Amino acid sequence: MVSRRRARGILTALGLYMVAAALIAYFGFHAFNGQRGLRARHEIDQQMAELTAELVRLKAEHNQWERKVALLRPDRIDPDMLDEQARLLLNIAHPNDLVLMRQHR
Incomplete structure (x- = not known):
């Protein structure tokens, strides 16, 4: 017992x-x-770092485009930018310009 x-x-x-x-x-x-465990947290932190780097790159590109657009505003247009864009769009050159032809590979 x-x-x-x-x-x-x-x-x-x-x-x-x-x-x-x-x-x-x-x-x-x-x-x-788990779904909210330490490993998932590490992956989320890594993804956040990648997205933050991409955000910084995109903001820099956005600022660059804003500067270019500001040069083409009608109230204060930059003559050099206007000339560059016109030549690019119309595919023309000034008689005094030196044009270099290169072969595409």
Whole structure:
């Protein structure tokens, strides 16, 4: 009788420890590999860094285009920019211009 109670007590304690260990392992695994775990956080941080770099590049390109557009505004047009754009669109050259022809590869 006494050994059965002692065995049952030991097995009950052992069972509780096993359940606790299983719960800790389950939550630990999902804390690392889960949808919102550490690995997912690292991937989100990496993606955020890439998108931030792309945003910086796009802002620089946007500023460049804003400067070019500002030079073509009707209230203060830049003669050099107007000449450049006209020659580009009309595909013409001034008689005093030196034109270099090169072969396309």
